[in-house]
Amino acid sequence: MKKRLASGIIKHYVFGKQIPLIITHIITYKCNLKCEYCGIWKQKIQELETSEIKKIIDFFAEKGTISWEIGGGEPLLRKDIGEIIDHAKSKKMLVSLNTNGHLFEKRIDSLKNLDSIVFSIDGTEKIHDKIKRKGSYKKTLQSLELARKKGFKTLISTVISKINYNHLEDVLKIAKEKGVKIGFQPVHVDAYNDKKMVLTEEEFMESKKTIENFMKKNPGIVHQSKNYLDLMHKILFRKKKIKCFAGKLFFNLLPDGNLTPCWFKQIRKINPLKQSLNKLKVENKCSCTPTCYLRYNSLFSLQPGEIIFFLKNFLEFL
Numbered sequence: 001m002k003k004r005l006a007s008g009i010i011k012h013y014v015f016g017k018q019i020p021l022i023i024t025h026i027i028t029y030k031c032n033l034k035c036e037y038c039g040i041w042k043q044k045i046q047e048l049e050t051s052e053i054k055k056i057i058d059f060f061a062e063k064g065t066i067s068w069e070i071g072g073g074e075p076l077l078r079k080d081i082g083e084i085i086d087h088a089k090s091k092k093m094l095v096s097l098n099t100n101g102h103l104f105e106k107r108i109d110s111l112k113n114l115d116s117i118v119f120s121i122d123g124t125e126k127i128h129d130k131i132k133r134k135g136s137y138k139k140t141l142q143s144l145e146l147a148r149k150k151g152f153k154t155l156i157s158t159v160i161s162k163i164n165y166n167h168l169e170d171v172l173k174i175a176k177e178k179g180v181k182i183g184f185q186p187v188h189v190d191a192y193n194d195k196k197m198v199l200t201e202e203e204f205m206e207s208k209k210t211i212e213n214f215m216k217k218n219p220g221i222v223h224q225s226k227n228y229l230d231l232m233h234k235i236l237f238r239k240k241k242i243k244c245f246a247g248k249l250f251f252n253l254l255p256d257g258n259l260t261p262c263w264f265k266q267i268r269k270i271n272p273l274k275q276s277l278n279k280l281k282v283e284n285k286c287s288c289t290p291t292c293y294l295r296y297n298s299l300f301s302l303q304p305g306e307i308i309f310f311l312k313n314f315l316e317f318l
């Protein structure tokens, strides 16, 4: 896995090749929740059948993909989720999945081959349930605990919005209590999200300070480095641009099988089984403020801090 990752990056740098090392697979837009900041579930689309997804996985395995990251919507709504995970695993990919956890217990037997599972928790019961829905916190926490007990590699992901930016201490404490690493993602602006939930710079800085203070006292729990949070700040508020590897080293697969460079460039899409990936090469001057792809971009642009953090924190998965 490490060799395939290094060889993909080298081939890209030396020969300018497109190597789809990472695929983020938005497997469905459907969701069993309606979070305050998210509107993805409003989107209707014809989803691929299991066999069609398997064909696309085979195609990317041939092209050198090492990581298949499944998200949505709520991916556990798909009854075939286990079959898809197992298929990607059979092609020697790392497979991870993001979930709100409500269906985790129901699907647990089919998820055993996952390399990691990320649960969304946005705060304490009061805050989380305000954002998601009443009863959601208990359900997600139960699932997280069950996943830990059953030996899944488990992470927490917290979306920072207007509702919880000044309550992050609480969710950090939950991660500490449960012995689970946690990462943060500010709400981004896209066609589906509620723009009223997006943070001002002042609000973002307040949340960043809380996270950094916690990191100083409790090393090893936040799954992001100080450098990474600094970079997140600069990108979000247009103080810095970073080279983007969308359409070059990572791609985004939509529920209907269309491939785009990233979530935000859906205007450029192809059927990967019929059209050349070349059509998705994004010009270098493209720059956006969402930080969803920051981890990949900072790793692939070989930022020393990020490489060290990656080696320390992700090597266990490779």
Ligand code: SF4
Pocket: 031, 032, 033, 034, 035, 038, 039, 040, 041, 072, 073, 074, 100, 120
């Ligand atoms: S944020 Fe996640 S759980 Fe909430 S509505 Fe959107 S897809 Fe569903």
Ligand code: SF4
Pocket: 244, 245, 246, 261, 262, 263, 264, 265, 282, 286, 287, 288, 289, 293
């Ligand atoms: S800069 Fe942003 S919008 Fe442009 S390709 Fe990269 S991730 Fe997509």
